Amino acid sequence: MIAEILSVGTELLMGQISNTDAQYLSRRLSELGVTLYRHTTVGDNPGRVKEALNEALSRADMVITTGGLGPTEDDLTKEMVGEFFGLPMELHAPSLEAIRTRMQRIGREMTQNNIKQAYFPHGAIVLPNLCGTAPGCIVESGRKAVAVLPGPPRELQDMFERQLAPYLAKRSGAKIASRFLRVFGVGESKVETLLQDLFHSDNPTLALYCGAGEVVARISARVRTDEDPQRLIAPLEEEIRKRLGEAVYAEGLKHPLAQTVLELLEARGETVAFSESLTGGKLAAAFVDCPGASRALNESYVTYSNEAKHRLLGVQNETLSRFGAVSAECAHEMALGTLRAAKADWAVSTTGIAGPDGGSAEKPVGLVYVGVAHGQQVWTEAFQFRGDREWVRTLACQNALNMLRLKILHAESSRNASSSAE
Amino acid sequence: MIAEILSVGTELLMGQISNTDAQYLSRRLSELGVTLYRHTTVGDNPGRVKEALNEALSRADMVITTGGLGPTEDDLTKEMVGEFFGLPMELHAPSLEAIRTRMQRIGREMTQNNIKQAYFPHGAIVLPNLCGTAPGCIVESGRKAVAVLPGPPRELQDMFERQLAPYLAKRSGAKIASRFLRVFGVGESKVETLLQDLFHSDNPTLALYCGAGEVVARISARVRTDEDPQRLIAPLEEEIRKRLGEAVYAEGLKHPLAQTVLELLEARGETVAFSESLTGGKLAAAFVDCPGASRALNESYVTYSNEAKHRLLGVQNETLSRFGAVSAECAHEMALGTLRAAKADWAVSTTGIAGPDGGSAEKPVGLVYVGVAHGQQVWTEAFQFRGDREWVRTLACQNALNMLRLKILHAESSRNASSSAE
Numbered sequence: 082m083i084a085e086i087l088s089v090g091t092e093l094l095m096g097q098i099s100n101t102d103a104q105y106l107s108r109r110l111s112e113l114g115v116t117l118y119r120h121t122t123v124g125d126n127p128g129r130v131k132e133a134l135n136e137a138l139s140r141a142d143m144v145i146t147t148g149g150l151g152p153t154e155d156d157l158t159k160e161m162v163g164e165f166f167g168l169p170m171e172l173h174a175p176s177l178e179a180i181r182t183r184m185q186r187i188g189r190e191m192t193q194n195n196i197k198q199a200y201f202p203h204g205a206i207v208l209p210n211l212c213g214t215a216p217g218c219i220v221e222s223g224r225k226a227v228a229v230l231p232g233p234p235r236e237l238q239d240m241f242e243r244q245l246a247p248y249l250a251k252r253s254g255a256k257i258a259s260r261f262l263r264v265f266g267v268g269e270s271k272v273e274t275l276l277q278d279l280f281h282s283d284n285p286t287l288a289l290y291c292g293a294g295e296v297v298a299r300i301s302a303r304v305r306t307d308e309d310p311q312r313l314i315a316p317l318e319e320e321i322r323k324r325l326g327e328a329v330y331a332e333g334l335k336h337p338l339a340q341t342v343l344e345l346l347e348a349r350g351e352t353v354a355f356s357e358s359l360t361g362g363k364l365a366a367a368f369v370d371c372p373g374a375s376r377a378l379n380e381s382y383v384t385y386s387n388e389a390k391h392r393l394l395g396v397q398n399e400t401l402s403r404f405g406a407v408s409a410e411c412a413h414e415m416a417l418g419t420l421r422a423a424k425a426d427w428a429v430s431t432t433g434i435a436g437p438d439g440g441s442a443e444k445p446v447g448l449v450y451v452g453v454a455h456g457q458q459v460w461t462e463a464f465q466f467r468g469d470r471e472w473v474r475t476l477a478c479q480n481a482l483n484m485l486r487l488k489i490l491h492a493e494s495s496r497n498a499s500s501s502a503e
Numbered sequence: 504m505i506a507e508i509l510s511v512g513t514e515l516l517m518g519q520i521s522n523t524d525a526q527y528l529s530r531r532l533s534e535l536g537v538t539l540y541r542h543t544t545v546g547d548n549p550g551r552v553k554e555a556l557n558e559a560l561s562r563a564d565m566v567i568t569t570g571g572l573g574p575t576e577d578d579l580t581k582e583m584v585g586e587f588f589g590l591p592m593e594l595h596a597p598s599l600e601a602i603r604t605r606m607q608r609i610g611r612e613m614t615q616n617n618i619k620q621a622y623f624p625h626g627a628i629v630l631p632n633l634c635g636t637a638p639g640c641i642v643e644s645g646r647k648a649v650a651v652l653p654g655p656p657r658e659l660q661d662m663f664e665r666q667l668a669p670y671l672a673k674r675s676g677a678k679i680a681s682r683f684l685r686v687f688g689v690g691e692s693k694v695e696t697l698l699q700d701l702f703h704s705d706n707p708t709l710a711l712y713c714g715a716g717e718v719v720a721r722i723s724a725r726v727r728t729d730e731d732p733q734r735l736i737a738p739l740e741e742e743i744r745k746r747l748g749e750a751v752y753a754e755g756l757k758h759p760l761a762q763t764v765l766e767l768l769e770a771r772g773e774t775v776a777f778s779e780s781l782t783g784g785k786l787a788a789a790f791v792d793c794p795g796a797s798r799a800l801n802e803s804y805v806t807y808s809n810e811a812k813h814r815l816l817g818v819q820n821e822t823l824s825r826f827g828a829v830s831a832e833c834a835h836e837m838a839l840g841t842l843r844a845a846k847a848d849w850a851v852s853t854t855g856i857a858g859p860d861g862g863s864a865e866k867p868v869g870l871v872y873v874g875v876a877h878g879q880q881v882w883t884e885a886f887q888f889r890g891d892r893e894w895v896r897t898l899a900c901q902n903a904l905n906m907l908r909l910k911i912l913h914a915e916s917s918r919n920a921s922s923s924a925e
Contacts (some may be wrong), residue, residue, distance in 0.1 A: 093526075093529070093542070094529055094533075094539045094540070094541075094542065095529060095530065095533045095539075096525075096526045096527065096528070096529030096530025096531070096532075096533060097530070097710075097712070098526075099521060099522075099523065099526045100521075100522060100525065100526070101521065103518075103522065103544075104515075104518045104520075104521040104522070105518065106518070107515065107516055107517060107518030108517065108518025108519070109518070110518075111516075111517045111518060117516045117517075118516070118545065118546065118551060119516075119543065119544065119545050119551070119555070120515070120516065120543070120544040121541065121542070121543050121544075122525075122541065122542040122543075123540065123541050124540065129540060129541070133541070136558070259517070261519075268609075268611040269573065269574060269575070270574045270575075270611070270612075270614045270616050270617055271611065271612065271614070273574065273575050273614075273616065274614060274616075280576070288513060288514070288577075289575060290514050290519070290520075291573070291655060299514075299517075299519070301517075334519065355784075355805075357784070359791075360788070360791075361787050361788050361790065361791025361792075361796065361800075361803075362777075362779070362784030362785065362786065362787030362788035362790075362791060362803060362805065363784065363785075363788035363791070364784065365783050365784030365805045366782070366783050366784035366785035366788050366896075368783070368784075369781075369782075369783025369784060369785070369805070369807065369896075370783075370892070370893065370896075372858075372859055372860065372892060374783065374807070375807055375808065378783075378805075378807050379807055379808035379810060379811050380804065380805055380806050380807060380808060380811035380815060381783075381784060381804075381805035381807070382802065382803075382804060382805070383777075383784070383787045383791070383800075383802055383803035383804070383805075384802050385791065385796070385797055385800050385801055385802060385803070386797065386801035386802060388801060389801050389802035389845075393802060423811075436794075437794055438794065438795075465608055465609065465610075466609075467605065467608065467609070467634070468634050468657070469634070469657075469661075470792070470794060471792060472634065472657060474788075474791075474792075
């Protein structure tokens, strides 16, 4: 089944609200195995709604409209659908009763305009609205169908899940399942080169897109409703993991890098502390974003001034004057000092130039040093990021977390190696 | 000028990401006085991109495309635009050089696919990408034009503001100017009631939006390109400020609450330090987000565990055992201890229950205490927020900053009052 979404609402075209309905429906349609080829937004204008509807139905089997079901004069999606199919509008008595009851309950007067909300094209399947006033409907004509949904996200989602999704599952016989592999530390074009031959597969399909300093690889498989998509996804996932190795840090869209680090630390029963200069608390905040962060973090420092770096972390004044605060030497001493001050198992330091000012030819804006300390060991790494202050600080955090992740993984494997050598 | 937006990206049709680009462009086009009639999204499919482009150009003077400029094979927006106008693709040497330099700087290998990003339709106005790899372009043909922008929001917004917005302003003859007043500490319906009679004006218009715990009042005036919109905006702004008083904390969309606090501190030559429990660095990070933060912040602490609160800030163990870490007493001692430890002029502490776990009947998820200390004075305030972990932490930060802002303002006015009494 090929579908299109038609969003109706001048407020969308003015950018006053974001079209969360379109994203919600897109995701759910994909999960239900409905192919979505296009999404169109038009304002509350009869001519343009009808034109867009006409075009969408000429291409797709199913059009889902959102919005334009309110009580005001310019809410006219249903009317345009009726006109399109040549169906007269008819009063739906149960809907009128439901609207009347609802208006009484919320203490509003029932207006002529509310009565309009109980009219539907002849023969429509009415979809009651359990979260609001305006009911939706499905209008079928030959092999084509239009589903008319309300705009407010809560009402739309409730109506979709309870009423439209079962209808669609019955009409289509297939579903699409996706898996998302999160990749850090390898650029998009490098990932593409490494996986080049895998993009030619039709089912499952492989696609890449970019996140904050990372790449997400999406594997999607299309199967019959009663089939298990893992049969198709698992072999491709295994091949990708083999080629990208430890650059794959997690699976799933809702799994940030900090969560991976937290899980690694929790598994080892270890703690971490941060000392942040240019990131100014952002690194600790990303960690504390993850529920359960208290199991691996007790305290953390923002040491923005040189004096704070010296007093709190013991960075030597000579280091600061000789190499500057933005130096591998300073990052090294910050990390070591943090390990001691916080009595943590791991420490991560950041120091750099976030901009917009403070850069020089020798140390340009975007230069960042990250230090990681563990036991007697300290590693430092230099990065050169490009972008505005916010972006430089975001990338500094992400790369610091990734550096910590890799060091923990390597400590893990060297521990395993030495224990297997025993 | 009539415009349409054409978003290209299978990830949009699959609902993996929300189309923030479309909302951003819609809002900005409306502010620039450009009429937007339609917004279309299609996947990375040559046939469907070309078809949608064809349709959009048959209706609009200007089509703005987003996405499909990446290095991979299915990124083909530019190529489709060239094909549509019958223009051959040509190498743009400065772009190739910029991409090469960028790749070297970020330590990535330049691939054949990156070279593709330096090709443009013959005669195109190339728009350099100052935040990423893929340049955009404008292709003009007769009275029609297509602007091709990259998909990543940061890159798109930077390119739009610096390069496309001035181009559009020149092409259209009218402009809409807006001013945004940021309001904190007064709810939306209260603001609406206070400003009720001001919403009836046609030009300038007044509208309210909700931000993170705040309300934004937008004043928009439509004028000819050569007119000064201030003539219309200033009187309405003055009236709003009179009615809302110190709840108006700033003007402009890019002026966060932390920036206002930083400016207040800078004007007084004073410093602040934070001690954060549930906010875990987010408060310091919001402050350090502002350029020049080093002028008012030297150091800051994340004291997540009780032990850290005691050792670093001197919170008494008795306070922790008797009242708990989430208490006004603890927030009080944290703020005082921070003032001393950091030798700052102001200190702000946060402690609370961010969830999802850790709540009880007596202390539910969302309960947050904020402490502010200055000299001998300490103030604490309790808040009860509703929402998920991220939202509770965001509101905790915003309200802590606002509490600090008001305390500084009042210190200011009492100082002025006493000096005028002298």
